[in-house]
Amino acid sequence: MKTLELKITHSQHYVGADEVQKMLPSILEAREHLLKGDAAGNDFLGWVNLPEETDPAMMKRLKDDVARMSTKGQVMVVIGIGGSYLGARMVIEALQSEFAAIPEVRGNKPYIVYAGHTLGEDYYHQLLQFLDTVDYTACVISKSGTTTEPAVAFRLVKQHLEKKYGVAEAATRIIAVTDARRGALHDIAAQNNYPAYVIPDNVGGRFSVLTPVGLIPIAMAGYDIDRLMQGARDMRSICLGNTSLEDNPALMYAAVRNAIYRKGIKVEMLVSCQPNLRYLAEWWKQLYGESEGKEHKGLLPHSLSITTDLHSMGQYVQDGERLMMETMLRVKNSNAEVRVPTDEKNLDGLNYLANRRLTEINDCAADGTIQAHVDGGVPVVEITVDKIDEYTIGQLIYFFEFACGVSGYTLGVNPFDQPGVEAYKRNMFHLLGKPGF
Ligand code: PA5
Numbered sequence: 001m002k003t004l005e006l007k008i009t010h011s012q013h014y015v016g017a018d019e020v021q022k023m024l025p026s027i028l029e030a031r032e033h034l035l036k037g038d039a040a041g042n043d044f045l046g047w048v049n050l051p052e053e054t055d056p057a058m059m060k061r062l063k064d065d066v067a068r069m070s071t072k073g074q075v076m077v078v079i080g081i082g083g084s085y086l087g088a089r090m091v092i093e094a095l096q097s098e099f100a101a102i103p104e105v106r107g108n109k110p111y112i113v114y115a116g117h118t119l120g121e122d123y124y125h126q127l128l129q130f131l132d133t134v135d136y137t138a139c140v141i142s143k144s145g146t147t148t149e150p151a152v153a154f155r156l157v158k159q160h161l162e163k164k165y166g167v168a169e170a171a172t173r174i175i176a177v178t179d180a181r182r183g184a185l186h187d188i189a190a191q192n193n194y195p196a197y198v199i200p201d202n203v204g205g206r207f208s209v210l211t212p213v214g215l216i217p218i219a220m221a222g223y224d225i226d227r228l229m230q231g232a233r234d235m236r237s238i239c240l241g242n243t244s245l246e247d248n249p250a251l252m253y254a255a256v257r258n259a260i261y262r263k264g265i266k267v268e269m270l271v272s273c274q275p276n277l278r279y280l281a282e283w284w285k286q287l288y289g290e291s292e293g294k295e296h297k298g299l300l301p302h303s304l305s306i307t308t309d310l311h312s313m314g315q316y317v318q319d320g321e322r323l324m325m326e327t328m329l330r331v332k333n334s335n336a337e338v339r340v341p342t343d344e345k346n347l348d349g350l351n352y353l354a355n356r357r358l359t360e361i362n363d364c365a366a367d368g369t370i371q372a373h374v375d376g377g378v379p380v381v382e383i384t385v386d387k388i389d390e391y392t393i394g395q396l397i398y399f400f401e402f403a404c405g406v407s408g409y410t411l412g413v414n415p416f417d418q419p420g421v422e423a424y425k426r427n428m429f430h431l432l433g434k435p436g437f
Helices: 017-021 025-037 046-053 056-070 086-093 120-131 148-163 165-171 184-190 213-218 225-241 251-261 274-293 312-319 358-375 390-411 417-430
Strands: 005-007 074-078 111-115 134-141 174-178 196-198 267-272 301-304 324-331 379-387
Touching: 005 184, 005 225, 005 251, 017 251, 025 134, 025 251, 025 390, 046 148, 046 225, 046 390, 056 213, 056 225, 074 148, 074 213, 086 111, 086 213, 086 274, 086 390, 111 120, 120 148, 134 213, 134 301, 148 165, 148 184, 148 251, 148 417, 174 213, 184 196, 184 267, 196 213, 213 225, 225 251, 225 390, 251 379, 251 390, 267 274, 267 379, 274 301, 274 324, 274 390, 324 358, 379 390
Parallel strands: 074 111, 074 134, 134 174, 174 196, 267 301, 267 324, 324 379
Antiparallel strands: 005 379
16 A cells, blocks of 8 residues: 655745644644544544545446446536535546547546536536536435525536426436435435435535535546545545554644644645646635634635746745645656657757656646745645555545644644524525525
8 A cells, every 4th residue: 555645844834843733732632632523523523434445336436327327428517516516526537638528638538527516607508518418317415405506506407407307217317415315306306206415414514525426426437436535545544543643644633733833833735736636725725714714713724826827826835925835746647648759859948857757847836836836935834646546545534634624623622513604694595585584
């Protein structure tokens, strides 16, 4: 098992190793809260044991349903928002070709499109126009079963499916993931006999990617959910089994980011070196933003993709207000080889790169960026994985989740609630004239 590596040397000009070590007692106390379930939010700790305790019978049923749905069309609409959407999209976008929209590129794999994450009218017009042209299925995901954005999207997609295939056939093309007992989606699924999967009560949305919330879309897109779970399981053993910062990258990450925050840094940028990790950054932003952004505390999660964003945000990071730390997500090996070709005329002057792999060039760009940002006073933490596949993504999921729980308790907040998400909903319902608002 190759595991992810965490390196903090490039943050030590800002927080010394001794300052990070001093965090250990509070980090271990936070870890104990997660393991004993004796602090605020303890009714939302089901994710800690998901990789070990997921029911094999549920996994079999899920794979059977996915196999059956895969025969029904080359497209699946995944309907959900926030924690009911970002995890699946993060894994799928990390693993699939950037050009998977083109059928010749993705081959037999179904293509996943998304709905319920926006209220943009043009988006839905374009989606429904697209759905007119393909055979498709839908997976609707909402823990509460009442969230407005996915409810509106599901009404549109359900009616489109029923018009296209008839009510009975439409019902065989829909899977629902929701609460076991409550909510409008639960009732709709029960009345229409949709295959239904449960989001466990004790798993919050942003920690739910290893439940059917993430597993159904990921399996539907053709990826190996057993390898994903195995990666998470192996990382769980490391996170639960080690109490020193050196042997437990999740504890070290929680320690270093809290130490840096306490010294005045306000923003953490997750910097990915590959474009296919941009949704991993979106998922991470929700995970850390919703878990820690409370009581006027917490690092603001932001993201950059390099080298793309060095040509837009690089100036600010180098020279702007000193607000930020960087967590750079590095990938040692690419899944395929591309080398710079030789050109006899060398008019572009690039022959000094001839025959070198793009990974080598990208690595030099990342190292050059770290040096420059350290010179500019930015603390940089590096997380390196061997390559992008289901196993390493599973490791990253568990690593970031465990570190987030520890980090949130160390910060002194309840990492498992999200009271701030309700404020805009109350205003929106009032403006829309929803009964009771
Ligand atoms: O993490 C969370 O709790 C939120 O982002 C929710 O996942 C999001 O609001 C969607 O909620 P629901 O699954 O109830 O539709």
